[in-house]
Amino acid sequence: MARSWDAVATKLVVERGDALSRYAYLLTGSVDDAADLVQDALVRTFxxxxxxxTLPRAEAYVRRAILNAVIDRSRRDGTWRKVRHLTLAPTSVEPADAASDERLDLLERIRGLAPRQAACIVLRYYDDLxxxxxxxxxxxxxxxxKRYLSDGLRALSSAIDPAGERSTRTGGDHVSR
Incomplete structure (x- = not known):
């Protein structure tokens, strides 16, 4: 006879495992890291x-464990964040079609945000909280x-339109593009 918490764990993995993996993927940007995070969160929870x-409560525990692990990892990597700009390669000129692909690659832009900004964006707009x-x-x-959301959305917006290309007429009237 299976214990009740064991049955909840099994049911969670079967019914919500894919959703948990997608959630972790949004936070990490890596399928492998996401799978590791989900596994670690399940071990921590169960x-x-x-x-x-219950199943909803167990899923909430696991999601929180995933989020905590991402934030903890970002704190450990804080030293790297302070110096990584020194290792960036110079940008090259990309073809016009690459610019379209770049605009569609929202995941990479979210990964470029500060961890709290990314967490707020994902929780607010992916989890619909x-x-x-x-x-x-x-x-x-x-x-x-609200501040993290504002700063994160501004960063995402400026990454999509880095020059802030808004045509204006004299007198401050905006011209639609």
């Missing part, structure tokens, strides 16, 4: 028996979430 755990729910999930204030 490594010790947890009684009275409210600002207050994102704040509660990350353990920060709603104002901080």
């Amino acid at each position: 490594g010790t028996p947890r009684f009275g755990l 409210t600002v207050d729910q994102v704040a509660q999930s990350l353990g920060i204030s709603s104002g901080a979430v």
Whole structure:
């Protein structure tokens, strides 16, 4: 006879495993890292028996464990973030069709954000949480979430339109493109 928490773990992997992997992939940008994160989160959640755990609650535990692992990893890699700009190769001229591909590659742009900005963007727009729910999930204030969202969206926007190409007429009237 299977223990109830064991049955919940099995059902979670079978029914929601793909969704958890997609969630981790959005946060990491790597299929392999995402699979490792999901596995680690499942071990953390179900490594010790947890009684009275329902499927939705178990999924919430696992998602939180994934998010915590991503944030913890980014803290450990903080030193690298401070110096990685020194190792970037100079950019080359890309063909016009590559510019279109670049605009469509939102995942890479999200990965380029600060970890808290990326977490807020993913939780708000992928998980479809409210600002207050994102704040509660990350353990920060709603104002901080709004700031991370604002800064993250601005960074994503400027990455899509780096020159801020907005045509204007004299007098400040905007011309639509």
